[in-house]
Amino acid sequence: MQPSIDVIDGKDFRRMIAGAYGAFMREHEYINSLNVFPVPDGDTGTNMLLTLGAVAQAVSEAPDEGIGSLSRRAADSAIMGARGNSGVILSQLLRGIARGLSGKDQATSAEVGKAFQYGVLYAYRAVSRPVEGTILTVAKGIAKGTHRAVREHAAFADILTEAIGAGREELKRTPELLPALKAAGVVDAGGQGLIVFLSGCLEGLEGRFSGPEADFGRTLTVPGIVTEINISHPYCTEFIVKQFAAGLDEVKRQLEQMGDSLVLAPGESILKVHIHTAHPGAVLESAIAWGTLHDIKIDNMADQHRKIAETGPLNPVKAETALPPERSGLAVISVVSGDGLADIMRQMGAGIIVSGGQTMNPPVEEFMAAVHNGPAEKYIILPNNKNIVLAVAQAKKLLGDRVAVVPTVNVPQGLAALLAFDPNLDIEANVDRMTEAQATVKSGSLTIAVRDSQVDGQTVPEGAYIGVIEGSVAVWADSLTGALTALVERLAGPETGIVSLYYGAELTASEAEALASVLRERLNGVEVEVYSGGQPHYQCIISVE
Template sequence: MQSSMDVINGRDFRRMIAGAYGAFMREHEYINSLNVFPVPDGDTGTNMLLTLGAVAKAVAEAPDEGIGSLARRGADSAIMGARGNSGVILSQLLRGIARGLSGKDTATAAEVGKAFQYGVLYAYRAVARPVEGTILTVAKGIAKGTHRAVRDRVAFADILTEAISAGQEELKRTPDLLPALKAAGVVDAGGQGLIVFLAGCLEGLEGRFSGPEADFGRTLTISGMTAEVTIAHPYCTEFVVKRFAASKAEVKRQLEQMGDSLVLAPGEGILKVHIHTAHPGAVLESAIAWGTLHDIKIDNMSDQHRQTLETAEEAQVRSGLAVISVVSGEGLANIMRQMGADIVITGGQTMNPPVEEFVAAIHNSSAETYIILPNNKNIVLAAAQAKKLLGDDRVAIVPTTNVPQGLAAVLAFDAQRDLADNLARMAEAQAAVKSASLTIAVRDSLVNGQKVPEGAYIGVIDGSVAVWADGLSAALTQVVKQLVEPDTGIVSLYYGAELDEAEAKVLAAGLAEQLDAVEIEVYFGGQPHYQFIISVE
């Protein structure tokens, strides 16, 4: 049956995108809550909201009137603004829609329906290894529903309604396809996001706006981000000691009393030192007794707090090859720089950087080639999208999925070697790392047949909840014991923003009593949500 909604124009498209954005503003927190594990960093809804926000702003401000050119502007903005895996997949959905509408001022309901089918195809292709029970299962259901409705030659509002209905049926099946979803008692978050997108498009098309009014100048508040901090040790102090003639243990003993975020990197006859301190002069005065001092660098971190990228002056480009690393937390960012990352992008759990940030970092630096370390499984697709935009000759990726892997990879980097050699060395180093993290369960859940209560401390290994305990010390001991082996020499603990140095050291001392012949090292990470990130070597 035909209707007055037979032909869709640019104004209709604007309303659909505005409606979708409004729907995400209303629903993104619910989507975030559909997290498989009870960790406090579900961010699928936030990533899709921020991605769609870039689209809605571009479409609202565009002078274009044709549906094809508006769709193209929206797709381009989505690709550059895509955050996290879900945001990249959404950007590819919009890219496919733009392809289907290319060159059109208006489009029939059937043409727009087919464009949405293109979108689903592009979204599916964005994932290298599609897994059933995820957003892709819902996308396929939407494509089938759209195809049936287009074949029946109905109005576009009816096409959207059929697509939503078919997607919802597939969404209900996702727990049966992925045991982790069933155990958590949730449906797939990304799939729910697609349903919200289509429902918002339908609301906008029909003029039923029920989300908050769009405000593109507003700043989204994301848990774990604070505007101002007081830094107890504000001076980031770095230097090299040549003709090093002291004991590393003695140096460590002295410096631990002068600050935090201490990193000692010994070499043959040299020692590289990194420390955050309130008294850099006292540090240097002590260091004079250890050898000769070189490459002294002191930065006031209060002036640098929350910089998204290092400035061009700080980026140390090495022979045309540079490393870009993504981390969350002031301490981790500084350690990553100290270990050899040329550019550090702020991001991680709940704070996935957009594709545009990678592109801007590369455009604003002067290296010929860049190696990206995502350090989070939800940032890998955004890094891959940046690589696609900039070309294989400029960007390579070592797909690190956590910070310890990233640290191991950057330590294996050698600017004097070529790209292929570095990629092989960094991948090998990444694969050898054993890591875990500790956080607090945000809801009751079922893990390995056991009920984990809200508020318990949980240890996560390889993306799965491995242990839980009522106390942080007990959880820390349990998770580390799962990782250590007879030949383990060092356990590195990076403590988060919710702990102070004294608390971290007490917990480390308790852990040391449980482990024989294993050295425990404690560093300030400053990461939100996670009390500890743990590396075992």
């Protein structure tokens, strides 16, 4: 190699980013095919493509001309648009490059080469527990190749060529370092992604654009390789902390105790977090103390893995754009247990059903996932059970003004609230309407006593049928019919016009209709409607209007 003093400017940097993005559009499916991680965590090639798509779009639209300001814009957009573990690592590569080019309008080949060395260092530091045989092994090889070429005063195109060659040598070694790669007969997908990134930069620098025309919202085919594994940290959790005011070492110490696959991508007063955890709610609760939370994304990888294992990969998949998905409108999240009740809730306007109820209380993270993966901009949550109200309140605390809560404590209240929901009104007006509507409902439920208890000075034996009103035992009887009629008579009044009976999983339609016939005889002139609820534990849920 001959000494060179060639200079790289902002236009060169734009071409390199455009070339890298074009290379990923061409190669991302191949990178995906190398992925042997047991669940489709976005897929490596797709994650890196979408992350780089955010960068390419920002750089192409930027008015900046200097290489320093453009590289800073690239790093910021990468952190905001980073997808998955590999996307976060790529964002840190760009952050390191931006540090090396900070304040420069143009840079010599040696300065750009050193900036790429910074990038590799930042990428390596982003991973909490580096594992050899992964993208980091390839990154180290690239750093060594870059260092050699810079020391020999090579032109920047030659520096990239040397870095790519050194990285490819390390990439070949990855199957020997990771048994899963060797068993599958592939090299590391993330490492291959780094090679594609550098190769694309070289193509762009030299004006050799061989990828498809830039399309920041294209349809992506996402293949996957399915292997069996016990997933102890099933929730892939990503979020951004703005106004970040905590120590990075302390954040790392806290999160390392909560899961694995931890990647931290810091920027200027900002932090991107990627972690696999069993308790995303606990992670987010800790993160509140570090700054303001944004762009929270929670995926249940165990569900993804199960679906792919049963049905195979779904192709093609319309991937989200690299920027946060557009959401609009207002929707209702309703908690309910039982297929029949879920169907009724949907028919009455619930946009999302979270499965839960008595003895089946969904955790905070289920509400977090529902909100962040749903299509609406804002949500009203109906807990429909007093034991779920606190979990919903915690979700509200984490999600802020994207969520409001109407504190319904039973299914009839939830149904009444849904009747009052109007998607054309704003969230505040709907909360007022729905809260007022649910407060007018009279309701009760029938179940079987699981132990002896005292009610109004009388012993209610285990196995008796009990009627519950507002969380307290109101009536009991030896027969279901006796308990039901006594409960409905407690609830009904002179103005009662309709009694709705939602029968549970333990009753058949004919048994429920027989109970309704008894009620019609006892409540002369009152209409009794019967619905299949399918709820467990409770033979009947009753609403009186």
